[in-house]
Amino acid sequence: MKRNIHIVFSLFLLFNGIPFFGHSKTGQKEIVTNINSKNADSILNLGMKSQDAGDYSRSLLYFDKSLNFYKSLGKSRKVGDCYSYKAVTYYYQGDYSNALFFFKKSNEEYKKTNYKKGISSILNNIGGVYYYLGNYLNALNYYKQAIIIQEELNDKKMTAATSQNIGAIYSQVEDYPNALKYYDKSYLIYKNSKDVKAISQNLNASGIVYAKLGNYPKAQKNLDQALVNADKINDKQLKIEVLSSLGELFFKQSNFEKALYYYNLSLQYSTKINSLQYISMAEVAIGKILNKLNKNKQAITKCLKGYDNAQKIGAMSVKKDACDCLYNAYKVTKNDKLALYFFEKSINFKDSLKSGETSNKMMIMEFQHRQLLDSISHVRKDHVVETKHKEEVQKQERQRNIIIISLCFIVLIALGLWNRLNYTRKSKIALKIEKDLSDELLLNILPEEIAQELKQKGFVNARDFNLVSILFSDFKSFTQTAEKMSPKNLVEEINACFKAFDLITEKYNIEKIKTIGDSYMAAGGIPKPDKESLTNIVLAGLEMQDFMSKRKINNDANNNPAFEMRLGIHAGPIVAGIVGIKKFQYDVWGDTVNTASRIESNGIVGKVNISESLYNLIKNEECFRFEYRGSIQAKGKGELKMYFVEKYINF
Known part of the structure; x- marks a missing residue:
């Protein structure tokens, strides 16, 4: 049963402000509106607490309030923090479009103050959203950008979070040894830092990989420990994820009774905090189990609900799983028309997922390596041909201009000069793009020192x-x-x-x-x-x-x-x-x-x-x-x- 591994959001922020309340005429608590840094910090803390408690609508109100304060105070980094927390809240609700929008807004604010730690965190989180949407190539690109900054900062904890996310991509393309390598690397850093939440997320991710490898005792050991930790720190979102993983583990062992128990718990907690992401996953998973138990009508009801919720958030892999479930259920109930309909939709979703593209890209790297310099040679030849062509075009333009100038000297001279300047500008831009491409290709297959010597001397x-x-x-x-x-x-x-x-x-x-x-x-x-x-x-x-x-x-x-x-x-x-x-x-x-x-x-x-x-x-x-x-x-x-x-x- 395919499912996505949790993405580790690595925004580490500390606030020391104490919540500050006034009282309305009705006696209810309300936040004072004095614009100062301490009040803004207090409001942001309230938003973080509401988010941890799964009260997402209230957390968004607090984040918006503190955001307006920080804007008035001109604190770009704090504005970036607010945008980032809003994005995480939308992610937990399965609203990936808004999550991406606010993560990118946060990145813009961090860039204003060159806050590199925040930038690397946001790049990692954007990669996480693309990962859940099944766009592994985009996810990997953002992770690589994040890890470059993290290594520059020697930020081991953030590097561990991004490494774990890269391990998740290896898991999705079924390269499990490499997935475990990245998970183990992250675990050692988390263990030394005694970060209970991060350790639990790591155990959850590695537990799923061990389950896929058939090492069920090791998988259950990791997942049981992750669940104990989630209960200890009372992290509802993490608890939902681990319960879902335990459901998958027992499904793989055909222990459908226990699988249903854990998936129903995951659905119950997800519904309480309105996490459409895990609601849809749990509904589809329960539908598949009912399908295995020959309860096909109930399976159809569950999988249709899961499909509708996945449709709302654009979760392609969950939609594909739902279509597989519905295809099997309708086929058994002899409803061939609907079975064929969902079979075709499943194929379309499978083609759209990019895990195959990521794997293929890795497989052809050696072939591309051998052809890069051929490409450079072709570019150089094209330059020579293009230059000759430009000279011929210029010659023809001059001849034509002589005839045209005799008819309308002043107007056509002005037009000719304008065309000439515009043409030259575009040519310079095109030549610069091609030169940059040639340099990039050359550095991909030769050491930098050797590439520079080859460019300067030709040998x-x-x-x-x-x-x-x-x-x-x-x-x-x-x-x-x-x-x-x-x-x-x-x-x-x-x-x-x-x-x-x-x-x-x-x-x-x-x-x-x-x-x-x-x-x-x-x-x-x-x-x-x-x-x-x-x-x-x-x-x-x-x-x-x-x-x-x-x-x-x-x-x-x-x-x-x-x-x-x-x-x-x-x-x-x-x-x-x-x-x-x-x-x-x-x-x-x-x-x-x-x-x-x-x-x-x-x-x-x-x-x-x-x-x-x-x-x-x-x-x-x-x-x-x-x-x-x-x-x-x-x-x-x-x-x-x-x-x-x-x-x-x-x-």
Whole structure:
């Protein structure tokens, strides 16, 4: 049963004002209207308390009142806070259009004072709304913008919130290992900060992933703890989300009695605070359970209600689930016309959801990488053709103008000058756009230093490096394993592995050189020498092997073929540069490269094998533990001393 994971709203604001009340003639409490900062803070606090209590209509009144005060006082940051809280209130009510509108208004106010923490929070929250609407590409784009600012600010708590949201996207495209990786990263930060609410939201998200992986005991443990925490802090919205997750867990185990119990509780609490988001989800989920119990008329009633509520808030994934439920119910009750109607609507909603587009975008990155420089070459050729064309057009215009000037000299001269200025302005804009595109494409596939040299000179001089570390990896028994897989599954599996390797090399500032079939090559310490590169490339190799081990466990559990990998690293002098004039590729040469290849081919599955020369350079690093293998005969190299390296477990 598909459902969306809760998005963590990461607006952390503190107010110290005490609520200030006056009295009306009727004896009821009312807020005084003296315009000062203390009163405005007090009113905003009342709005926050009403929001936490699920009294959304009252919270909006308080937020609007404090918003007007802050505007009068000229406090842009506080105005941004009010807009943000209004947006969150609309989100909880399922009004995503207003949520997006007020988040963007808040962002405008924060930009006026360069409040970077607030800006990153809003970017994260906008991503959260797009995530719930099924627009994963837009969501990922906003998360990436947010995390850049958060890392710049070294804001670990906010980084954790955004990382958790990125994990939710991986969960939706069914890349569960990566989803858990991001959830675990967030959990460690939350645990150290003792943020009970954030820990509960994290446990809820990871619990759903464990349920999808079939690890039901682990899923229930996480969700039970999340529910205890939600009760402890009396967070109604969080409690609704966890109850919904528990309903999904028991649905997956076909324990429909317990699933109904939790979904009915979620619906009951959602109705109290008028959260259309979770009302619609609970109604559709209950309808699906009734469908399983052959109570199809009741299922139709529930799913129609859920569909109507999802329609009001534009929740595409919930509408699709409702259509699936109605299709099955009408099919069983022999109402073929309505069954066909909802089947077609389900297909349309499925096509509109963009999870497939996100996954496909990741899969074709390597292909795009190889074609970027071809695109630059075409752009340059187009520039030459366009320039010649412009010259010809200008020549024809001059000839025409001579004839026209003889007929109406003054009027046509003025018109010609105007046309000329307008044409020049548009041409400059077009040329600037194309130049920016060329620069962006070039930087996507070459190191920045190399790209700048190529742009300035049209070629790149080969450079000698005295000490560079070279990493090779290779899948053992690749051909035999590949024969057990379809071509599509083979490409998907290789892409999943190399995609993970790309992220690891980026993490450790290692330069990816190329892939050849099932072999992956990377280098540390180029094009800029880095004294940490020797340690970083070994850490990267260990993390690659760790990824492959976990992926094999996951594939074995699902009865899917899995690759095992050898990995070797050597360090020494190399020559690096670009050869040729088309389809540029930054590459390295030298005996060090050949030796690194031999170190890899003489390794064993699951281990990181290193040469004696690299061992001598890093043997004093406290984070590693080494195992001497002795002298091993290497093809074309004679006997080479080799070592296995592992990460020291207490480091």
